[in-house]
Amino acid sequence: MKIGILGGGQLGRMLIQEALKYDDEFYTLDPASDAPCHNISYFTQGNFNDYDTVLEFGKDKDVVTIEIEHVNADALAELENQGVKVVPNSQIIKTIQQKILQKKFYEENNIPSPEFEIMDGSSDEIKMPLPFVQKMNTGGYDGKGVQVIRTNEDMKNLWTQDSVLEKLVDIDKELSVIVARNENGETQTFPVTEMVADPKLNLLDFNVCPVHLTEEIEEQIDSITEKFLAAVNSPGLFAIELFLDKKGKVWVNETAPRLHNSGHQSQEGNANSQFEQMYRVVKNLPLADTDAIIYSGMLNLVGAEGFSGKVIYEGMEEVLKLPETYIHLYGKTETKPGRKMGHINVLADSREELMEKLIQVKAMVRVIA
Amino acid sequence: MKIGILGGGQLGRMLIQEALKYDDEFYTLDPASDAPCHNISYFTQGNFNDYDTVLEFGKDKDVVTIEIEHVNADALAELENQGVKVVPNSQIIKTIQQKILQKKFYEENNIPSPEFEIMDGSSDEIKMPLPFVQKMNTGGYDGKGVQVIRTNEDMKNLWTQDSVLEKLVDIDKELSVIVARNENGETQTFPVTEMVADPKLNLLDFNVCPVHLTEEIEEQIDSITEKFLAAVNSPGLFAIELFLDKKGKVWVNETAPRLHNSGHQSQEGNANSQFEQMYRVVKNLPLADTDAIIYSGMLNLVGAEGFSGKVIYEGMEEVLKLPETYIHLYGKTETKPGRKMGHINVLADSREELMEKLIQVKAMVRVIA
Numbered sequence: 194m195k196i197g198i199l200g201g202g203q204l205g206r207m208l209i210q211e212a213l214k215y216d217d218e219f220y221t222l223d224p225a226s227d228a229p230c231h232n233i234s235y236f237t238q239g240n241f242n243d244y245d246t247v248l249e250f251g252k253d254k255d256v257v258t259i260e261i262e263h264v265n266a267d268a269l270a271e272l273e274n275q276g277v278k279v280v281p282n283s284q285i286i287k288t289i290q291q292k293i294l295q296k297k298f299y300e301e302n303n304i305p306s307p308e309f310e311i312m313d314g315s316s317d318e319i320k321m322p323l324p325f326v327q328k329m330n331t332g333g334y335d336g337k338g339v340q341v342i343r344t345n346e347d348m349k350n351l352w353t354q355d356s357v358l359e360k361l362v363d364i365d366k367e368l369s370v371i372v373a374r375n376e377n378g379e380t381q382t383f384p385v386t387e388m389v390a391d392p393k394l395n396l397l398d399f400n401v402c403p404v405h406l407t408e409e410i411e412e413q414i415d416s417i418t419e420k421f422l423a424a425v426n427s428p429g430l431f432a433i434e435l436f437l438d439k440k441g442k443v444w445v446n447e448t449a450p451r452l453h454n455s456g457h458q459s460q461e462g463n464a465n466s467q468f469e470q471m472y473r474v475v476k477n478l479p480l481a482d483t484d485a486i487i488y489s490g491m492l493n494l495v496g497a498e499g500f501s502g503k504v505i506y507e508g509m510e511e512v513l514k515l516p517e518t519y520i521h522l523y524g525k526t527e528t529k530p531g532r533k534m535g536h537i538n539v540l541a542d543s544r545e546e547l548m549e550k551l552i553q554v555k556a557m558v559r560v561i562a
Numbered sequence: 563m564k565i566g567i568l569g570g571g572q573l574g575r576m577l578i579q580e581a582l583k584y585d586d587e588f589y590t591l592d593p594a595s596d597a598p599c600h601n602i603s604y605f606t607q608g609n610f611n612d613y614d615t616v617l618e619f620g621k622d623k624d625v626v627t628i629e630i631e632h633v634n635a636d637a638l639a640e641l642e643n644q645g646v647k648v649v650p651n652s653q654i655i656k657t658i659q660q661k662i663l664q665k666k667f668y669e670e671n672n673i674p675s676p677e678f679e680i681m682d683g684s685s686d687e688i689k690m691p692l693p694f695v696q697k698m699n700t701g702g703y704d705g706k707g708v709q710v711i712r713t714n715e716d717m718k719n720l721w722t723q724d725s726v727l728e729k730l731v732d733i734d735k736e737l738s739v740i741v742a743r744n745e746n747g748e749t750q751t752f753p754v755t756e757m758v759a760d761p762k763l764n765l766l767d768f769n770v771c772p773v774h775l776t777e778e779i780e781e782q783i784d785s786i787t788e789k790f791l792a793a794v795n796s797p798g799l800f801a802i803e804l805f806l807d808k809k810g811k812v813w814v815n816e817t818a819p820r821l822h823n824s825g826h827q828s829q830e831g832n833a834n835s836q837f838e839q840m841y842r843v844v845k846n847l848p849l850a851d852t853d854a855i856i857y858s859g860m861l862n863l864v865g866a867e868g869f870s871g872k873v874i875y876e877g878m879e880e881v882l883k884l885p886e887t888y889i890h891l892y893g894k895t896e897t898k899p900g901r902k903m904g905h906i907n908v909l910a911d912s913r914e915e916l917m918e919k920l921i922q923v924k925a926m927v928r929v930i931a
Contacts, residue, residue, distance in 0.1 A: 513848045
């Protein structure tokens with residue numbers, strides 16, 4: 194089957210890597226000539242935001258999917274009209290692309306997400322009390338397009354673009370759950386993962402699984418995933434980012450209609466990975482089992498501050514000596530501060546051991562140039 | 563790093579698949595334009611038995627390795643002279659390519675292998691008593707070039723080519739152990755796997771791990787792997803095929819200087835796979851941990867008798883519904899009787915459960931056209 198992917202980054206690369214177990218042809222579209230997928234797929238250099246480019250790329254494929262949501266969804270809608278299967282469909286991509294529509298989707302489907310107000314120029318008055326979070330309607334990505342407004346002083350910095358203003362949640366834990374639905378309507382959910390910050394070392398990017406939650410909290414999450422999967426009306430793999438507040442209530446922060454950083458530990462930690470699951474969704478195959486077979490955690494390898502240029506992974510040989518430790522690099526030749534260059538997955542028999550290992554590994558490596 | 567592989571078949575494909583976790587460029591050489599590696603590496607169509615072709619292919623690589631042993635070893639020796647790293651080195655490839663040299667290697671290094679006699683035209687008389695196994699000196703592969711001579715009648719069919727005549731072992735179990743050694747001299751051994759035949763169904767191609775052996779037998783195997791790794795004088799990953807005879811004595815049947823079918827269950831069954839280990843050997847990195855984390859088994863998907871042409875994997879959707887079951891196809895478009903088209907790995911909590919699952923899966927699938 195000819196599978197086209199909009200985007201040729203690491204998510205696409207790891208999807209293709211997993212899917213090499215099967216017999217398909219992968220085609221990728223990305224503006225960067227050295228995108229991580231360029232040498233492991235039939236690669237087209239081009240802009241996935243451009244209507245004509247996406248239409249041209251997709252028209253001879255059996256199915257078109259995405260590994261980034263900021264794509265030209267109108268072109269995907271036209272491809273659907275022309276009979277090309279698009280996973281997830283253009284409608285849900287459009288909904289999730291726009292924070293205002295995304296919030297309305299939660300509201301309409303009775304999915305708990307923080308109280309919000311739409312700022313689209315239709316009213317001069319902001320009713321949302323301080324502090325609140327401003328999320329730009331479009332263009333937000335990887336923390337960009339989001340700011341916290343805490344004081345009247347901060348109000349001067351309010352962006353003027355169409356936005357969602359959202360009540361600030363008093364966060365106890367940041368959780369994530371990856372769900373999948375195929376065209377046949379079959380659904381499957383990954384175990385919840387937790388984004389852990391280490392207070393001593395200010396490490397912000399550990400993602401661990403499984404998470405021990407009270408039955409009451411698990412029920413809230415189950416209810417969210419069930420409502421989401423019932424409402425979404427599209428095949429796809431989705432990452433639902435959750436806040437657990439200090440009163441024990443679970444809120445949806447936002448959803449990504451694609452593979453997600455918070456699911457990377459599934460590569461070695463679960464019976465099947467999010468990449469295997471995505472492949473099955475794209476091909477409308479029976480969904481895979483997702484059991485967490487052990488404690489697993491992931492740390493991102495991001496470009497260190499002050500280094501740009503040809504990447505050097507300092508300390509990697511030492512990491513290779515550690516058992517149950519798995520390095521995943523993304524095939525990017527150039528590093529820059531904050532760029533996601535890879536990740537490391539670690540397995541352990543307990544949460545304590547896992548955290549110790551993650552902290553140990555984090556201290557061993559540095560992405561420099 | 564530029565890594566060249568002689569051969570572009572499934573072993574190369576799965577090596578490259580695993581190594582997509584790292585940042586390297588893979589180049590493959592294979593006579594078939596649609597070889598499994600052709601669309602996931604920089605591919606050269608050509609004959610790996612041809613001196614000039616191998617020399618030309620290898621001269622600009624940082625390291626050259628093999629995924630099949632029937633390659634032009636003289637060209638590899640010349641590449642070594644020119645400063646290209648070759649893993650495993652040309653000398654051990656030459657030794658293993660020729661059954662006579664291979665048997666002498668075992669003899670010289672006090673590694674137990676069945677009693678033998680060389681048939682190379684230097685003597686007319688065959689002293690080896692019946693029954694015995696005749697193995698052609700060169701050209702044997704996948705069971706070809708090997709025959710059992712049981713009777714005086716069989717003697718008429720004796721091949722005239724240079725051969726080894728080997729005492730027939732009264733086999734209790736067929737075992738395999740994959741060992742690795744890097745350039746730094748570090749060594750690592752995978753848990754032993756067993757080739758299991760199911761007497762009822764005459765299923766010959768299950769490979770299961772771990773195997774419960776007496777301490778005395780494990781000591782014999784440890785002694786063999788230690789002697790082998792000490793004697794081999796080359797970095798490499800090697801599959802040592804063993805016979806356990808009915809008296810409890812372990813013999814080396816033969817060795818492959820490469821990735822091996824008997825190690826495929828390591829993909830999901832071990833802490834790291836043979837492919838990860840091979841990658842580390844090729845790059846002289848610290849070797850990976852190889853623990854068996856659960857019971858695992860593999861069955862080959864081979865082309866059914868009577869079917870040739872564009873492959874159809876009958877029953878595969880049903881297999882995808884099974885938990886802890888992993889399909890690996892090799893990207894070959896055409897099937898023919900007996901052709902290795904893929905394999906399926908299965909995990910289980912006990913040997914009994916594993917065997918049940920393998921028999922169940924085997925009955926579900928058929929490779930037809």
